[in-house]
Amino acid sequence: MSDVQKRVVTIPEIATVVEVKDEIQDVKTFYLKFDNPEVDANFKIKSGQFVMLTVFGYGESAISLPPSPENDRFHLSVRKVGKVTDALHNLVAGDKVGIRGPFGNGFPFEEIKGKNIIYVAGGIGLIPLRSSIVHVLQNRKDFGRIIVLLGARTPDDLMYQNDIEEWLKIEGFECYVTVDQKTEGWKGETGYVNSLIEKANVPVENTVAFVCGPPVMFNSVIGDLMSRGLKDDCIISTLERHMKCGIGKCQHCAIGRTLVCTDGPVYTYKQIKTLGEVI
Amino acid sequence: MYLIEKNNVMKLAEELAKSYSLYGPVTDKETKQVFFNKVASASEISLTAEIPSIPPKTVVFPQIERILEYKYDKGSKKVEMNADFDTSSKALFGIRPCDLTGILVLDRFFMGLEFVDDVYLEHRKRMFIVSNTCTVPFKQCFCVCTDSGPVAEEGYDLNLTDLGDVYLVEAGSDKGREFAEKMGLQKAGPEHTLEKKNAVDKSISLFEKLATDNKAWISRVMNRVTTGFIKEEVWEHIGKQCFECGACTFVCPTCSCFNVEDHNKFSGSTDRLRTWDSCSFEGYTKMAGDHNPRHPVEDRRNKRFFCKLSYSQSKKYLRPGCVGCGRCQWVCPGDIGLPNVVTYIRREITE
Ligand code: SF4
Ligand code: SF4
Numbered sequence: 001m002s003d004v005q006k007r008v009v010t011i012p013e014i015a016t017v018v019e020v021k022d023e024i025q026d027v028k029t030f031y032l033k034f035d036n037p038e039v040d041a042n043f044k045i046k047s048g049q050f051v052m053l054t055v056f057g058y059g060e061s062a063i064s065l066p067p068s069p070e071n072d073r074f075h076l077s078v079r080k081v082g083k084v085t086d087a088l089h090n091l092v093a094g095d096k097v098g099i100r101g102p103f104g105n106g107f108p109f110e111e112i113k114g115k116n117i118i119y120v121a122g123g124i125g126l127i128p129l130r131s132s133i134v135h136v137l138q139n140r141k142d143f144g145r146i147i148v149l150l151g152a153r154t155p156d157d158l159m160y161q162n163d164i165e166e167w168l169k170i171e172g173f174e175c176y177v178t179v180d181q182k183t184e185g186w187k188g189e190t191g192y193v194n195s196l197i198e199k200a201n202v203p204v205e206n207t208v209a210f211v212c213g214p215p216v217m218f219n220s221v222i223g224d225l226m227s228r229g230l231k232d233d234c235i236i237s238t239l240e241r242h243m244k245c246g247i248g249k250c251q252h253c254a255i256g257r258t259l260v261c262t263d264g265p266v267y268t269y270k271q272i273k274t275l276g277e278v279i
Numbered sequence: 280m281y282l283i284e285k286n287n288v289m290k291l292a293e294e295l296a297k298s299y300s301l302y303g304p305v306t307d308k309e310t311k312q313v314f315f316n317k318v319a320s321a322s323e324i325s326l327t328a329e330i331p332s333i334p335p336k337t338v339v340f341p342q343i344e345r346i347l348e349y350k351y352d353k354g355s356k357k358v359e360m361n362a363d364f365d366t367s368s369k370a371l372f373g374i375r376p377c378d379l380t381g382i383l384v385l386d387r388f389f390m391g392l393e394f395v396d397d398v399y400l401e402h403r404k405r406m407f408i409v410s411n412t413c414t415v416p417f418k419q420c421f422c423v424c425t426d427s428g429p430v431a432e433e434g435y436d437l438n439l440t441d442l443g444d445v446y447l448v449e450a451g452s453d454k455g456r457e458f459a460e461k462m463g464l465q466k467a468g469p470e471h472t473l474e475k476k477n478a479v480d481k482s483i484s485l486f487e488k489l490a491t492d493n494k495a496w497i498s499r500v501m502n503r504v505t506t507g508f509i510k511e512e513v514w515e516h517i518g519k520q521c522f523e524c525g526a527c528t529f530v531c532p533t534c535s536c537f538n539v540e541d542h543n544k545f546s547g548s549t550d551r552l553r554t555w556d557s558c559s560f561e562g563y564t565k566m567a568g569d570h571n572p573r574h575p576v577e578d579r580r581n582k583r584f585f586c587k588l589s590y591s592q593s594k595k596y597l598r599p600g601c602v603g604c605g606r607c608q609w610v611c612p613g614d615i616g617l618p619n620v621v622t623y624i625r626r627e628i629t630e
Contacts, residue, residue, distance in 0.1 A: 010362070010397050011362050016356075054541075059539075060551075244538055247393075249394070250537050250538070251535070257589065262392075
């Protein structure tokens with residue numbers, strides 16, 4: 001037993017909040033930097049992974065990683081939904097947090113090279129997809145069409161608007177946006193995100209779709225994509241579950257025979273179908 | 280292999296107590312319940328006590344354990360962090376084979392998978408284990424059906440078997456052998472091996488009355504649980520009888536679900552506590568914002584038996600998750616301990 005030498009995973013690394021940005025209502029982005037320069041230099045992630053974030057005095061929570069694995073500032077975009085995230089929202093630049101991770105399997109990258117990529121996001125579902133979108137765009141030439149279909153309740157609920165403007169400068173990046181309810185001055189589409197599938201005339205051959213959003217949206221988008229002929233193993237999503245450890249031990253995130261923290265959080269729809277629990 | 284006179288066997292524990300914190304089965308004077316506790320003196324330990332009501336997993340996985348202490352000063356933005364692992368050396372004296380198997384299951388789970396749980400590792404690193412063969416089974420035991428008894432096959436430093444006037448002492452590790460040599464134990468001969476075999480065979484034969492046929496169905500039931508060939512009604516029937524008290528998971532030597540909470544203290548520092556949790560509690564999978572993906576109670580019950588009896592879990596443990604101690608059967612107010620669940624499923628298979 002003494003030859004077991006793996007990394008210590010229960011003690012958080014300390015990081016400093018360097019900047020806080022308001023995104024949309026109840027969502028803020030926190031730019032972070034590890035206090036230990038060695039940790040900061042060696043912190044490597046994969047798109048689709050998550051970290052366990054400690055807000056000192058409040059506890060720990062699993063948070064998905066929006067930054068690209070290449071050349072991106074380390075940041076987390078977090079919606080205020082409970083004790084830990086409420087407390088996080090009160091933090092300002094200079095405050096400290098704890099980080100463990102990254103954990104989880106992550107989105108495929110090598111496997112999807114050469115394909116058309118569709119991202120369908122509802123509301124803050126764009127947060128976990130951002131990492132992959134940026135990564136794919138950073139390697140634009142390796143992919144076919146890159147399409148983002150984005151839905152939100154109102155124009156004020158659209159995540160990462162500045163990012164999207166930046167991405168639109170990249171040749172061959174297609175982005176379609178719709179809102180459920182328009183507000184004054186909104187000139188774009190209204191309606192559910194499904195309607196964009198038709199509008200964008202999304203391809204199904206040699207195509208992979210990443211879908212992330214609230215359950216109702218998720219199920220109907222998947223129905224539409226599949227009825228166009230996309231196979232269930234070409235549809236990829238990331239699941240969120242309550243987690244206490246992130247390393248496959250506490251069992252809070254167990255769904256049937258899978259653990260979201262170590263087997264997931266990224267699954268194909270083909271796998272999700274067999275899990276037998278609500279999304 | 281060595282021998283030790285019965286009235287000298289506690290000398291082993293006394294010697295161990297010099298370099299280890301000593302744990303063993305002790306009978307509570309008032310309630311007569313047996314616990315596997317830390318003892319101040321070897322004389323408190325009884326090698327003939329029944330299997331403890333709470334398994335010795337408490338030593339490697341305590342019910343409440345502080346895994347981190349930190350202090351964050353918001354003014355100066357300073358964080359002090361102190362990993363608070365229990366690094367003491369522990370000797371478990373007189374652990375029963377089922378409970379030892381339980382610890383081996385926890386070992387594989389906490390240390391054998393992708394991530395090593397460093398809190399658990401610290402408990403296990405410097406441990407000395409003396410197991411105790413069950414020459415007579417206790418009332419709810421069915422370890423013979425789950426391949427975890429009545430005699431320990433692995434994982435011990437020393438194993439004791441009661442041979443009447445003497446204990447046969449087998450070394451299972453170099454550490455155990457060195458210890459036995461240091462104690463100057465008398466060597467055992469082939470006749471003692473035979474005596475041990477007879478004692479074990481006799482013990483197994485006594486299970487026939489206890490472990491009635493339903494328990495021998497475990498492998499068939501495992502097959503069904505794994506392949507999903509169990510009707511929803513059966514899980515519903517089982518689920519309806521569950522009070523969600525969590526007792527079964529707390530007394531199970533292989534149940535290891537836990538919760539983590541940060542507790543602020545008056546001193547201004549915070550304790551990060553790991554506490555036992557149970558998949559039968561309704562709030563178990565509840566997420567922030569009150570979304571709870573696993574609703575009905577039968578789903579939660581189903582989860583526990585799945586964990587004990589499916590092949591996908593067995594792959595993690597390298598054996599079934601149930602070690603046949605029968606404790607969940609003693610404690611369950613709904614009468615759906617694992618043996619009964621096996622019965623329900625078996626009935627469905629035969630009908
Ligand atoms: S499931 Fe029940 S009988 Fe099996 S090891 Fe756990 S407590 Fe003992
Ligand atoms: S002991 Fe019985 S009633 Fe209590 S949680 Fe376990 S199965 Fe349910």
